[in-house]
Amino acid sequence: MQQSTRLSFWHLPLVFYVKRCRSGGTYGLLWRLGRTQFSCPSRVLKDQWITNLRTSVKTHSPRRPNRLLVFINPFGGKKKGRKIYHSLVAPLFELAGISSHVIVTERANQARDHLLKKDLIGFDGVVCVGGDGMFSEILHGLIGRAQQEAGICENDPSVTLQPSSLHIGIIPAGSTDCVCYATVGVIDPVTSALHIVVGDSQPLDVCAVHQASAPLRYSVSLLGYGFYGDVLAESEKHRWMGPLRYDFSGTMVYLCNRSYAGIVQYIPADPVLSSPRDRTRCLSGCSVCSRTDLTGTSFVRLVCLFASPLTFPDEWVSVEGRFRCVSLTCMSCACPRSPLGLSPSAHLADGTGDLILVWDTNPLGFLKYLYRHTSAQDQFDLPFVEVHRVKAVRFSVPSSKEEEDCEEIGEPNKQKTPDSFLCGLCCSKSSAVSVWNCDGEILPITEVFCRIHGQLLHLYARGIEDQALHGCSVENEATSYIN
Numbered sequence: 001m002q003q004s005t006r007l008s009f010w011h012l013p014l015v016f017y018v019k020r021c022r023s024g025g026t027y028g029l030l031w032r033l034g035r036t037q038f039s040c041p042s043r044v045l046k047d048q049w050i051t052n053l054r055t056s057v058k059t060h061s062p063r064r065p066n067r068l069l070v071f072i073n074p075f076g077g078k079k080k081g082r083k084i085y086h087s088l089v090a091p092l093f094e095l096a097g098i099s100s101h102v103i104v105t106e107r108a109n110q111a112r113d114h115l116l117k118k119d120l121i122g123f124d125g126v127v128c129v130g131g132d133g134m135f136s137e138i139l140h141g142l143i144g145r146a147q148q149e150a151g152i153c154e155n156d157p158s159v160t161l162q163p164s165s166l167h168i169g170i171i172p173a174g175s176t177d178c179v180c181y182a183t184v185g186v187i188d189p190v191t192s193a194l195h196i197v198v199g200d201s202q203p204l205d206v207c208a209v210h211q212a213s214a215p216l217r218y219s220v221s222l223l224g225y226g227f228y229g230d231v232l233a234e235s236e237k238h239r240w241m242g243p244l245r246y247d248f249s250g251t252m253v254y255l256c257n258r259s260y261a262g263i264v265q266y267i268p269a270d271p272v273l274s275s276p277r278d279r280t281r282c283l284s285g286c287s288v289c290s291r292t293d294l295t296g297t298s299f300v301r302l303v304c305l306f307a308s309p310l311t312f313p314d315e316w317v318s319v320e321g322r323f324r325c326v327s328l329t330c331m332s333c334a335c336p337r338s339p340l341g342l343s344p345s346a347h348l349a350d351g352t353g354d355l356i357l358v359w360d361t362n363p364l365g366f367l368k369y370l371y372r373h374t375s376a377q378d379q380f381d382l383p384f385v386e387v388h389r390v391k392a393v394r395f396s397v398p399s400s401k402e403e404e405d406c407e408e409i410g411e412p413n414k415q416k417t418p419d420s421f422l423c424g425l426c427c428s429k430s431s432a433v434s435v436w437n438c439d440g441e442i443l444p445i446t447e448v449f450c451r452i453h454g455q456l457l458h459l460y461a462r463g464i465e466d467q468a469l470h471g472c473s474v475e476n477e478a479t480s481y482i483n
């Protein structure tokens with residue numbers, strides 16, 4: 001950090017650092033700003049200390065940002081984004097000598113459009129103050145920009161996408177804040193701000209979702225069809241409830257007791273490297289993620305990823321039936337609602353995603369599955385649940401079902417609108433197809449082709465810290481702000 005001009009007691013230099021404190025959960029540590037005042041016998045010695053400390057900070061954290069572009073969504077979560085940034089985050093950036101250009105958004109997609117079109121020279125990173133939806137805007141802007149600059153056609157599922165050179169910092173101010181929780185382990189603006197200040201770096205896998213008749217989308221947390229698609233579609237009607245809208249809509253959709261026909265095809269990842277049921281957790285310094293070979297995709301394998309499953313039947317596994325939900329996630333998807341997440345052993349940066357197939361079952365069975373997300377009980381240890389670690393997924397609906405649905409709504413080939421989802425309770429019609437929930441955004445289509453791109457993004461984070469390794473109040477991360 002930089003030298004202050006506020007205090008001038010040259011013989012009493014003040015050093016700021018990060019101290020860790022236990023959070024309420026099993027994993028994840030809160031970071032707080034600590035300070036220590038030294039007394040120094042001479043100005044010369046004090047100057048030596050400061051020079052040495054600054055050099056060592058620069059050497060050990062070369063990615064500390066100097067200039068950041070900050071986007072605040074004033075309407076995310078409980079609408080406290082502005083307050084959170086100005087009262088908790090801005091003072092820390094100032095103390096660290098980080099200059100920031102702040103944009104409070106006035107419309108959806110403003111941040112995405114800015115990142116796609118405006119001059120970004122001089123910025124080391126982008127800070128997102130909001131929830132998963134706001135983060136999604138920023139990731140679309142930055143990935144799109146990186147492909148534009150590299151002359152890459154991002155719609156082509158066979159190309160290797162270029163990672164963005166800008167890091168993203170997330171200050172949680174949304175409703176679910178899944179990306180923050182799954183990469184830091186706590187929802188705490190001060191902790192996240194300090195990870196930005198020290199210039200932490202956490203790579204992140206990104207799933208590219210290709211659709212035949214709609215633009216390419218990216219997902220890092222949940223790409224879900226069936227239950228999670230319906231919950232999102234229903235929750236959009238109740239945005240005024242704030243974060244509670246998900247609990248309300250979750251209950252309503254559960255009571256509707258829906259299942260959907262689908263064909264799921266996937267390419268399994270190498271089972272020797274890891275498994276979604278190996279009961280490990282991706283924690284800070286994860287050895288599975290650090291072994292990830294991003295260059296090793298062979299030509300044949302790449303061809304298989306975008307060729308029809310019929311062309312390479314050995315690579316693709318295909319299943320068909322009725323599902324309560326089909327979920328694909330590149331990370332655990334841990335969040336306050338589900339502290340271990342949808343797939344507790346998923347890895348943030350191993351180049352794979354976890355595909356969770358929940359086959360149709362009775363209402364009590366499905367409730368058991370959902371309930372297990374809130375505890376440490378294994379949600380995959382149920383006869384109607386399967387999980388696979390995958391590189392690519394295709395989903396389609398048996399053609400008879402799509403036709404049936406179009407007949408029901410009376411307009412040939414028209415996609416379903418979210419309003420027609422609830423059956424029984426709110427409307428009399430049942431729908432043969434659901435929608436996709438792509439990181440909190442509705443994709444009103446059924447057929448998708450998904451490919452996981454390993455480590456396409458970098459966050460100012462370091463993964464979830466293990467409390468057992470760090471203990472409580474370990475005061476060991478010098479942020480080094482010196483007077």
Ligand SMILES: Nc1ncnc2c1ncn2[C@@H]1O[C@H](COP(=O)(O)OP(=O)(O)OP(=O)(O)O)[C@@H](O)[C@H]1O
Nearest residue numbers: 076077105106107130131132133134174175176177
């Ligand atoms: N000024 C704005 N007015 C309206 N919508 C906005 C504005 N700025 C951003 N948005 C949109 O609001 C949506 C939701 O925002 P955000 O993700 O911050 O909150 P949330 O939905 O409450 O939280 P979560 O995504 O964690 O559930 C985003 O998709 C974003 O595109």
Ligand SMILES: CCCCCCCCCCCCC/C=C/[C@@H](O)[C@H](CO)NC(=O)CCCCC
Nearest residue numbers: 132176178221222246250333338370373439440
């Ligand atoms: C009987 C108890 C039942 C409890 C059920 C708990 C199940 C919780 C699983 C939560 C998984 C969240 C995955 C993250 C998804 C985000 O990209 C997205 C945008 O923020 N949030 C939702 O779609 C919000 C999804 C909300 C679903 C309820």
Ligand SMILES: [Ca+2]
Nearest residue numbers: 205330347352
């Ligand atoms: Ca992954």
